Amino acid sequence: MANRDFRKNITSPCLRDGVVNPRRHSRVITLGRIKIGGDHSISIQSMCRTPVTRVDECLKEINTLATIGCEIIRIAIPHHSHVTALQEICARSPIPIVADIHFDYRLAIAAAKVGVHGLRYNPGNITNHQHIIELSKTASDYHLPIRIGVNAASLPDRLIQQYGGASPEAITECALSQASMLEEVGFTQIKISLKASDPLTTIAAYRCCASRCDYPLHLGLTEAGPPLTGAIKSGFSLGVLLMEGIGDTLRISLSASASNEVIAARQLLRSLGLRNEGAEIIACPCCSRCTVDVIGMMEKLEPHLSLIKTPIRVAIMGCEVNGPGEAASSDIGIAGANGSWVLFIKGEKVCKLSNNEVEASFMKRVQQVVIDKQGR
Ligand code: SF4
Numbered sequence: 001m002a003n004r005d006f007r008k009n010i011t012s013p014c015l016r017d018g019v020v021n022p023r024r025h026s027r028v029i030t031l032g033r034i035k036i037g038g039d040h041s042i043s044i045q046s047m048c049r050t051p052v053t054r055v056d057e058c059l060k061e062i063n064t065l066a067t068i069g070c071e072i073i074r075i076a077i078p079h080h081s082h083v084t085a086l087q088e089i090c091a092r093s094p095i096p097i098v099a100d101i102h103f104d105y106r107l108a109i110a111a112a113k114v115g116v117h118g119l120r121y122n123p124g125n126i127t128n129h130q131h132i133i134e135l136s137k138t139a140s141d142y143h144l145p146i147r148i149g150v151n152a153a154s155l156p157d158r159l160i161q162q163y164g165g166a167s168p169e170a171i172t173e174c175a176l177s178q179a180s181m182l183e184e185v186g187f188t189q190i191k192i193s194l195k196a197s198d199p200l201t202t203i204a205a206y207r208c209c210a211s212r213c214d215y216p217l218h219l220g221l222t223e224a225g226p227p228l229t230g231a232i233k234s235g236f237s238l239g240v241l242l243m244e245g246i247g248d249t250l251r252i253s254l255s256a257s258a259s260n261e262v263i264a265a266r267q268l269l270r271s272l273g274l275r276n277e278g279a280e281i282i283a284c285p286c287c288s289r290c291t292v293d294v295i296g297m298m299e300k301l302e303p304h305l306s307l308i309k310t311p312i313r314v315a316i317m318g319c320e321v322n323g324p325g326e327a328a329s330s331d332i333g334i335a336g337a338n339g340s341w342v343l344f345i346k347g348e349k350v351c352k353l354s355n356n357e358v359e360a361s362f363m364k365r366v367q368q369v370v371i372d373k374q375g376r
Pocket residue numbers: 284285286287288289290317318319320321322323
């Protein structure tokens with residue numbers, strides 16, 4: 001009989017005046033040097049695009065992601081021959097690695113033994129009770145947390161029958177019945193994700209699960225799509241949940257580079273006031289008053305600005321209507337004026353920059369502002 005004693009009724013708070021609600025109480029688990037849950041910051045995750053067997057390339061990708069704010073990285077381990085490469089990556093990675101396992105529980109056990117920091121399996125495709133017990137015992141021996149990664153598209157048939165489809169309740173039940181199985185052997189270093197590709201189902205599933213347990217929740221919307229669509233769908237779904245105080249880690253899944261996922265996650269947390277790292281870019285959409293190429297300038301500057309981890313507010317504006325105001329209220333900004341740019345630092349007009357010099361001069365000044373902020 002599954003032990004459900006740990007579950008308590010936690011009322012899912014509702015939105016009040018658009019203010020982010022108090023964080024849901026979740027127990028704390030440890031993933032490498034990262035603490036997840038409780039009052040710890042909501043951590044940003046992504047997933048490696050590079051196959052694990054290309055060790056140096058994989059590490060290069062991880063290092064780049066870590067530089068821009070990724071704190072946990074997941075790597076798919078589809079085959080036993082990949083475990084040796086995983087060992088080397090775990091030893092050299094600057095951030096904790098989670099091995100993503102499907103179908104074969106022995107891959108999870110092998111990954112645990114070579115230094116991975118956490119495991120993730122999908123209960124829809126590792127279904128044998130004894131295998132799950134063995135997997136959790138190994139995780140316990142190596143002090144690793146397990147993410148129960150439920151996906152609406154691969155729920156067990158019995159739940160689909162019982163609930164009449166992949167409903168939020170069915171998704172939640174799948175996760176909690178797995179948690180009960182792990183608890184049978186005393187394993188509670190558990191994190192749960194409940195992903196669907198539909199935002200409303202995803203929101204309802206997380207709300208349901210949040211009200212029925214105190215395990216930390218990893219937020220995500222699966223198969224979210226290309227960058228623009230995916231960021232909107234994920235930003236909406238995860239934003240609603242975060243506003244309600246639900247969520248301890250997150251990934252914004254995009255059909256794009258992993259860097260885009262990290263930048264999107266950072267911006268989402270920042271816009272909700274939950275994290276403040278990185279550059280907040282205020283840029284105008286342009287109109288016929290514009291005498292400079294704001295969009296072209298954004299495209300040039302954004303790749304540089306997205307590498308900054310220090311909290312900084314940067315404005316890139318097109319004209320004198322809102323430009324000077326926004327630029328002045330930012331740490332640093334430029335505003336178009338008669339075909340050239342005016343540079344502001346901390347509200348002070350500093351100088352005029354021509355189109356030819358603006359990119360290099362502006363980034364130099366931004367770096368100086370970052371150094372000044374770090375020195376404070
Ligand atoms: Fe148009 Fe100026 Fe507003 Fe930009 S800041 S949208 S150029 S009015």
